[in-house]
Amino acid sequence: MNHAYFILAVLAYSISLALYLGFLNTGKKPAGPAATLFLGLGILGHYFALLERSRGLHTVPYHDLYGSLSLFGWLLALTYLGLELVHRERSVGAFVVAIVLAVFLASHLAPPDRLSPPAAHGPIFALHVVLSILAYAAFALSFVLSLIYLGEERLLRSRRLGNVVWRLPPLDLLERMSRSSVLIGLFSIAGGTALGFIWVDRLHGQFWYYDPKYVITLLVLALYAVYFFAARTAAWRGARASKLCIFNFVIVVLSFTVVNLYLSQSHRYF
Amino acid sequence: MEIVLVGLNHRTAPLEVRERLSFTADQARRAADELRARGLLEETLVLSTCNRSEVYGVPPEAIHECAPGLSSFLSEFHAVKHDLLSVSLYHHYDQHAVRHLFRVAAGLDSMMLGEAEILGQVREAYKFAQEHRATGPVLNRLFQGALEVGKRVRSETELGTRPMSVASAGVKLAERIFGKLKERTALVLGAGSVSELVVSQLRDRGIARLLVMNRSVERAASLAKQFGGTVVPWGSWDEALLAPDVVVSSVAAEEPVLRRPALERVMSARGNRALFLMDLGVPRNIEAAASELYNVYVYNLDDLSDIVQQNRSARESEIPRAELIIDEHVGKFLSWQASVDLVGLVASLRERVHKERSEFLHERLNDMQHLRAEDRERLQNIVGDLLERLLIEPAQQIRGERELRRKIQNVEALRDLFLNAKDKP
Numbered sequence: 001m002n003h004a005y006f007i008l009a010v011l012a013y014s015i016s017l018a019l020y021l022g023f024l025n026t027g028k029k030p031a032g033p034a035a036t037l038f039l040g041l042g043i044l045g046h047y048f049a050l051l052e053r054s055r056g057l058h059t060v061p062y063h064d065l066y067g068s069l070s071l072f073g074w075l076l077a078l079t080y081l082g083l084e085l086v087h088r089e090r091s092v093g094a095f096v097v098a099i100v101l102a103v104f105l106a107s108h109l110a111p112p113d114r115l116s117p118p119a120a121h122g123p124i125f126a127l128h129v130v131l132s133i134l135a136y137a138a139f140a141l142s143f144v145l146s147l148i149y150l151g152e153e154r155l156l157r158s159r160r161l162g163n164v165v166w167r168l169p170p171l172d173l174l175e176r177m178s179r180s181s182v183l184i185g186l187f188s189i190a191g192g193t194a195l196g197f198i199w200v201d202r203l204h205g206q207f208w209y210y211d212p213k214y215v216i217t218l219l220v221l222a223l224y225a226v227y228f229f230a231a232r233t234a235a236w237r238g239a240r241a242s243k244l245c246i247f248n249f250v251i252v253v254l255s256f257t258v259v260n261l262y263l264s265q266s267h268r269y270f
Numbered sequence: 271m272e273i274v275l276v277g278l279n280h281r282t283a284p285l286e287v288r289e290r291l292s293f294t295a296d297q298a299r300r301a302a303d304e305l306r307a308r309g310l311l312e313e314t315l316v317l318s319t320c321n322r323s324e325v326y327g328v329p330p331e332a333i334h335e336c337a338p339g340l341s342s343f344l345s346e347f348h349a350v351k352h353d354l355l356s357v358s359l360y361h362h363y364d365q366h367a368v369r370h371l372f373r374v375a376a377g378l379d380s381m382m383l384g385e386a387e388i389l390g391q392v393r394e395a396y397k398f399a400q401e402h403r404a405t406g407p408v409l410n411r412l413f414q415g416a417l418e419v420g421k422r423v424r425s426e427t428e429l430g431t432r433p434m435s436v437a438s439a440g441v442k443l444a445e446r447i448f449g450k451l452k453e454r455t456a457l458v459l460g461a462g463s464v465s466e467l468v469v470s471q472l473r474d475r476g477i478a479r480l481l482v483m484n485r486s487v488e489r490a491a492s493l494a495k496q497f498g499g500t501v502v503p504w505g506s507w508d509e510a511l512l513a514p515d516v517v518v519s520s521v522a523a524e525e526p527v528l529r530r531p532a533l534e535r536v537m538s539a540r541g542n543r544a545l546f547l548m549d550l551g552v553p554r555n556i557e558a559a560a561s562e563l564y565n566v567y568v569y570n571l572d573d574l575s576d577i578v579q580q581n582r583s584a585r586e587s588e589i590p591r592a593e594l595i596i597d598e599h600v601g602k603f604l605s606w607q608a609s610v611d612l613v614g615l616v617a618s619l620r621e622r623v624h625k626e627r628s629e630f631l632h633e634r635l636n637d638m639q640h641l642r643a644e645d646r647e648r649l650q651n652i653v654g655d656l657l658e659r660l661l662i663e664p665a666q667q668i669r670g671e672r673e674l675r676r677k678i679q680n681v682e683a684l685r686d687l688f689l690n691a692k693d694k695p
């Protein structure tokens with residue numbers, strides 16, 4: 001691990017967070033683009049930190065909590081940056097970059113797990129891991145957006161409008177951003193799962209064997225597909241869709257923690 | 271006591287009380303007529319907006335404490351218990367009433383500091399009262415001063431150059447839900463001045479489609495034509511509420527025009543697509559229970575006060591400058607009152623009389639060359655004494671007139687009759 005990249009990423013993320021907070025608080029325009037620029041720098045530093053580690057392992061960093069968390073944080077930042085550029089909305093940045101920074105720092109505090117050496121290699125496996133963690137990142141982003149939606153919706157309904165409400169994105173935009181994020185997650189989890197089956201098939205000569213991770217991943221896929229289509233229907237449009245999105249993410253967290261650590265044989269950290 | 275004001279506003283009374291004390295145009299006229307018929311006031315002006323109901327007046331000389339009588343009148347006129355009103359009503363006399371009105375016209379007493387609508391509403395109320403001959407010299411002067419204050423505050427301070435209103439606050443709130451309004455549809459219920467202001471704001475924010483619904487189709491058509499909208503038949507709620515994202519209601523109605531069951535039906539028909547309802551009517555046009563419906567956001571005038579407070583702090587720094595303008599105009603009004611005490615009038619009259627006497631005698635005595643110089647001088651003094659007795663002495667007697675209104679009328683009559691335009695203040 002090259003500490004220079006780590007320090008660069010931490011500094012850039014921290015400055016970006018401060019600028020996003022300033023933008024959220026004051027709405028002054030120069031802070032917004034500067035925040036995005038520093039987020040980009042943070043993502044770059046973070047990438048090189050991950051690359052260094054991957055070169056050492058000869059695979060994507062998936063086999064310990066550090067690598068998995070760090071990759072999750074990087075993909076979360078990247079997904080958010082993409083959404084920000086597509087939807088031209090920066091006010092969510094303060095919330096997301098705070099999580100990215102926390103995850104990045106936590107990943108360095110986590111002790112390396114030496115009991116599970118990297119066994120799997122190759123591009124299909126690497127893509128399987130990256131797409132799966134990208135899905136988690138995208139779902140985490142939609143979770144954050146849904147929480148903001150519900151908070152803002154609650155404030156608007158209660159007519160208690162503070163200063164922050166005026167800086168947050170409109171409800172309609174939050175809903176669209178959340179759907180975009182879930183769409184990224186759905187494609188990623190579908191692609192990642194398919195690649196996982198292919199990799200298993202190549203390894204064992206059969207694509208299916210029982211692993212609770214398979215079941216919960218397919219459940220997550222189904223739940224988010226339901227969210228994606230339900231969010232446009234009369235019954236679920238609005239706050240109910242956001243609540244469903246939050247519930248779905250609870251299942252994702254369950255998959256990432258309980259299932260990975262205690263039930264799955266081959267998916268400990270992704 | 272020469273000017274009296276009795277009223278309530280958003281600070282002293284909740285919406286429920288303000289609703290009950292609001293005046294329609296017809297009620298304002300009837301109230302003014304009754305107040306004068308009962309001898310409570312000689313000049314009357316009713317200012318009734320969404321946030322205030324105020325009666326300005328000039329009482330007869332004989333009445334020294336007319337606020338209790340006016341309070342009782344308001345209670346009786348609107349059939350509201352006096353106990354309920356007494357905690358909400360305020361009353362001001364003379365220069366305090368003048369200052370209050372000037373602050374109202376400047377937007378300093380508004381729910382939204384510096385709002386633009388109030389000046390138009392003061393102008394409308396004044397015009398309405400004038401048309402019905404309810405005002406006289408005192409209220410005419412007072413309200414002309416108020417309109418001038420309003421204009422100056424808006425043009426000379428930040429309160430004026432960046433006007434904010436209940437309408438624009440509501441539109442911004444709609445943007446919190448829908449984002450940019452460029453692909454949205456708005457339905458406006460009512461075609462009065464408040465509706466016009468909201469429509470103007472919506473157009474400024476780029477609303478894509480505008481529907482106008484009003485009991486009077488002609489007024490709806492006029493508003494729709496002015497802003498490029500479409501007229502929708504009054505009462506066709508199920509059809510009219512399918513398309514819009516934003517509904518703005520400012521209808522003069524004693525009962526809500528939009529009730530929960532109708533909105534429930536409509537929301538089901540529109541697939542629970544979010545609906546933002548801005549209720550600017552007093553009494554409220556939209557049933558309060560409608561706000562409990564899923565994806566329905568209802569904001570009435572009191573709800574908008576939160577936004578008002580946010581803007582207020584940003585604008586408060588301009589208050590001292592606005593107060594200076596108000597001070598100046600209160601001073602002018604008081605000076606005008608003082609001028610009624612004939613400070614300048616007698617001097618102007620005397621000057622005019624001496625000038626006319628000299629010119630008149632000079633012209634007529636040209637034909638009387640036989641008169642000696644001392645005879646001419648004597649004649650001049652005799653004519654001067656006559657004019658003094660006929661004109662100046664009666665003018666000076668006006669000074670003793672206790673009733674301001676009559677005093678003003680007499681002074682203005684003297685000025686109109688005997689002074690040239692350039693001599694008038």
